[in-house]
Amino acid sequence: GSGGGSGSADKGSGHKLVVGFSQVGAESGWRTANTKSIQESAKKAGVELKFSDAQQKQENQIKAIRSFIQQKVDVIAFSPVVESGWDTVLKEAKDAHIPVILTDRAVDSKDESLYVSFLGSDFVEEGKKAGDWLVKEYAATSGDVNIVQLEGTTGSAPANDRKSGFADAVKGEPKFKVVASQTGDFTRAKGKEVMQAFLKSQPKIDVLYAHNDDMALGAIQAIEEAGKKPGTDIKIVSVDGVKDAFTAMSQGKINYDVECNPLLGDQLMELVKKVKAGESVPRRIKTEEGTFTPEQAAAALPNRQY
Amino acid sequence: MNAHALLTRLRGQIPLLVTAVLLVSMFSVGSVQYEGFFSGQVVLNLLIDNAFLLVVAVGMTFVVLTGGIDLSVGAVVALSTMVSAWLVEQHGWPPLLVIPLVLLMGTAGGWLMGWIIHVFEIQPFIVTLAGMFLARGLCYTISVESISITDPQYTAMAQTRIPLGSLFVSPSALIALLVVAVAFVVLHYTRLGRNVYALGGSEQSALLMGLPVQRTKTTVYAISGFCSALGGVLLTFYMLSGYGLHAVGLELDAIAAVVIGGTLLTGGSGYLLGTLLGVLVLGLIQTVISFQGTLSSWWTRIVIGALLFVFIVLQRLITARRR
Amino acid sequence: MRQQPVLEVRGIRKEFPGVVALDGVDFRLFPGEVHALMGENGAGKSTLIKVLTGVYQSDGGEVVLAGERVRIAGPLQAQQAGISTVYQEVNLCPNLSVAENIFIGREPRRFGLVDWAAMRRRAAELVRELDLDVDVSAPLNSYSIAVQQLVAIVRAVDVSAKVLILDEPTSSLDRDEVRQLFAVMRRLRDQGVAILFVSHFLDQIYEICDRMTVLRNGRLEGEYLTSELNQVELVSRMIGAELAGLHQLGGGKRRERTAPTGKAFLQADRLTRRGAVEPYDLDIRPGEVIGLAGLLGSGRTEAARLLFGADQSDGGTLRIEGAVTALRSPRDAIAHGIAFCSENRKTEGLVGELTVRENIVLALQASRGWMRPLPRAAQDAYALRWIRALDIRPNNPEALVRNLSGGNQQKVLLARWLITDPKLLILDEPTRGIDVGAKAEIQKLVANLAEDGMAVLFISAELEEVLRLSHRIGVLRDHRMVAQLDNDGELTPERVMATIASGADQ
């Protein structure tokens, strides 16, 4: 790969650290918070950040990474749009001796040496947490528990993983029945629209599991307009933990929220420095993420940034 | 042939020249703006990164020239990547069997859409939109996950680099250029090509002049289907994965490339080389964006729009003045 | 009698929703004959031709080609069966070059690839045979409708066919082209080609045709030898009644004219546009009819377009009612009371998918602006009045113009401009494709309008018509106005032709 040549070799260590970061896009508030956190921490850490937005297109992300290689950055970090299909470009980076860090989503590449570390949350885990809570919550009841699910954008990694994680958690007990499951594209409007249809077509709904808070918030409105009480008539489990959701929780409208922390800027910068300094870093770093009950949420609400 | 004829011929080419000039000036601006921009490799990367778009746009050019439109291309690309990955990875079919199969599938799909459009006189927009839904839908019915490809032949195609001096291109880029060359010959030196233009000029007249309207139409959509499938194959090489969400909105990029290249959406007039330029313009804009590494997500979009705006307006003004 | 017909149809029936276009029509075409298909506007001529060539499928009857029954699926099959056709409206591809329009579908090829050089060469030869001076590599739409019509003819004639069908090929050709065309037709006839010829010019029919078939309202009126049926009888067969005022046909006596005096409504002074017309002067007084004569492509249309602001003049001045005016757009011209009825009804005139009524009121409505719509009642009144006055068929104001016959479309276009009652009416080939009866009517109409003080600029390829109507005749040649002849009693077509030929008045 003459593209990068002996890329980072010729940069003195006194030289300001240059990181190329390729973001998926700006499809949600969560994503924006994630971007912001990274940009700010970079400023704080005195790292020069080359940021590029792929607008949900893997090919754009690949182009971006290529151009990082061209520009001979010191470290490349990116949150993959999707797990697969990165080997080629990552090889180019490797040939150019530029270490790569993954954030927020892993890649399924066989060749371990292509990236040094993966920093981020585990969507399957999140789904499981949501499911586990449900199992505990309904440990007492014996009757059927009718669940409706608002899925994320069809085919997107978080949607797939949160679905499967949740399914694993509840499959142990046959009383949990997912009676309806539709995509709400991670948006409030869709969430509301779909929930409204569910409320009409489903005679009995006990639980709503939403793949993200925006859809949950949309659904809450639908439930209220149908004259039911969200959180009591229909229990609501959701993922993300954005501020608006916490507000809703503090009003008891959401029963359980699994955090998916976008604020991994500082951790990333730490990692970058370590990697650059040649220290060994763990291959997998989980972002510290909690789960929230209404009480905890109410407590955490005041100092919630996003 | 006389001077006047030469002049008219030249006048026909002016939009093309203007576009080319604008493209070059855009590149030079980028070169002075960003370090490392002015390198042969950047130019070659334009081809490498946009090979599949180029192929798709070529197919789209045929359709648009007849006054039609094909919205299914993006989805067909995705479907091709999906089917390839699925067959190769999960059924262990040999690539040399899978690739022709995928191409055949795309062609057949296109042909079918063309047939429906012509025989039932339904507007291309809807038929191909339905095609788009169907193709994407089929992707998900195969799998909602993305399937990554580890097959050695594919990885080879993905990672071979054909060196040009100190630079390199990918096989895909060469394939794309080949497609352009072939398409050029077809459009300008075969009866099919001329019929395409005639159809775009006036379908009624084409019919009354005894041209094979139905055959031409179906063929054109078949070509577009083929190109989409081939684009899908190239994308598979590029991404080494099949995924239902690949190439979302690609149809718009393709149409944009075609139209920027000076082809009229109403059909009948346009240039294949224009499409090549159009693709390069879009690619160059992307490159500028990625070199300009400080743009926030939304400024990225705004700047893309702005660049497009400047380009289009200049293109219009200059060509308009020349007329 | 003679050998069997190459083409024969029996009991052909063709219905369109609401209209029976053809009803049990029989028709025979023999090799080596020129056969006229006669009938009023809307009689069914073009429909019959479209059925013969598979554009429409008949709802009844049979087509027999060279002795055997055939089902012609479409124009392509018709061509393969040896039927070559020029349809009524110019049906070529405006975006392609002249050469391509002539050869598309049968391009000369080398190694399977289109041989452009050869194509242009041969196209140039063919065009020259009709001594047309056009650049065959220029796009067709850069040429006037007449040129386009000739290109269509060239295309049809060049394929060596058994049957040649020409639907009103001469509607906007002038004498010379017609002569050229007839020469070609005779040559082909002598080679045994059967030619079906449609025209509303009786003289042409009698000059070239051996036999004719007359249609009336979609029914067969009869088949006659040209020699056995004189013009007056023919016309009465066509319209099914004794035509009052037949004297107005063919030649006819000139109407008495006293060239109006008084100040001009419009004065063009050295008006010019590069590449279209050389500087020319022209005064038009209220009540005056000015004719423009010239060969095809001489610049009559261009000259007229300048007076309407359809093209911008780039030299000279234009006075309207004494005041210097620059017409920036047709809208300006219309505001000054000028109307322009284009020679090209298909691309510059009608809006196909609008109804007859809507097309008729369009210009008037446009000048009123969208805020002041014509009341529906008024629209209907206008439509019905002119449908009756010009005998537009079908007489249904809600019929789509697209579905009208060529001549009837032309009438609609005329009506559109007449209802605006302009101060200056520019008519470019207004009687294109209009049948004898209606033509007489329209000529009378124009004359009367002039008598009532309307200024008229009248362009027609048919010199007699120009002479019959106009007080003064401007003669154009190679885009130059070479003379203006006062049309006193003495002016003859020959003299005008001479002027055109010599490029000066003697």
Next chain:
Amino acid sequence: MSTATATSPVRAVTRSRLFWPAVVLVVLLLANLAFTPDFFALHLRGGHLYGSLIDILHFGAPLILVSLGMTLVIATGGIDLSVGSTVAISGALACLHISESTDPGSLATVLTALGIALGTALVLGAVNGLLVAKAGVQPIIATLILMVAGRGVAQLITDGQIITVTSDPYKMIGGGYWLTMPFAILLSALVVLATVLLTRSTALGLLLESVGGNPVASRLVGIRAMRLVALVYVFSALCAALAGLMVSSNVSAADGNNAGLWIELDAILAVVLGGTSLNGGRFSIGGTVLGALIIQTLSTTVYTIGIPPETTLVFKAFVVIVVCLIQSPVFRAKFAARGARTRRTTRSHTAAPTNREVGA
């Protein structure tokens, strides 16, 4: 073909361009009835009409508005891809203003918010109009620019976040009720009515159809084509903006990233299903409304009969294609006809969008 010719009233109805879209809509609705028996049930709940049909109208309202503007654009032979972005921008602007104002609840605040949103839309539309009419850029590319950039602008306004507002007057537009009906339905009905009047009781409709049908001729009859075309894009932008307000007000939040995403496709589809040709010329507002409702019903159907998300698209594809076939006169003829002859006849005098002059 003209329907005014002496035909029985029944024929006249079946010939009307609205007939087949209507049939399709009814069939779709009935299909739902099969799965959810009380699909048509309407009952009052807290003074609000409540039921699936209301939902369809309610969620369809924004699409109807956008399609309305799109119809006129398409009538002039153009197309407007930027509506989606306009939807996002207007919602974002309004919500931003309200959320920043001191008392979000006040009518004044909301009205100014609307003013800002609609005013901006006006400008955006004017830009499109000028690009198309004055600069002569092809509509699809001219509006593509705003489609791309506009989304960015919307995100810029919301700072990529979701702006939540709590303001009853604002909530009214998209979420509120009036006379037991969702206000959104009434509002869009009003706009549709106004547009019908505007186009059909003035000469606007005729002039638009003429410009779309034959631009050259239109110029020669002195129609101010340029102005009309520009105007139409402005109108389209305004409709989109109004739709944007509805969408954001309905969830009382502005989502610059997702609001109105891909709505342009749905809108165009609605117009085409409504029987308006993309080549310009004749347009049918009634048809467009039906088209929009068909689309909305379709997605509701998907939710209610529980088609799994991964097969949703396949389902939609089939419905769309079936709908088109039913609407295609040729198909119906082929379906009805025995043998080739009748087949070919119909083909020739049903004007395909492309062939403009079958007669003469």
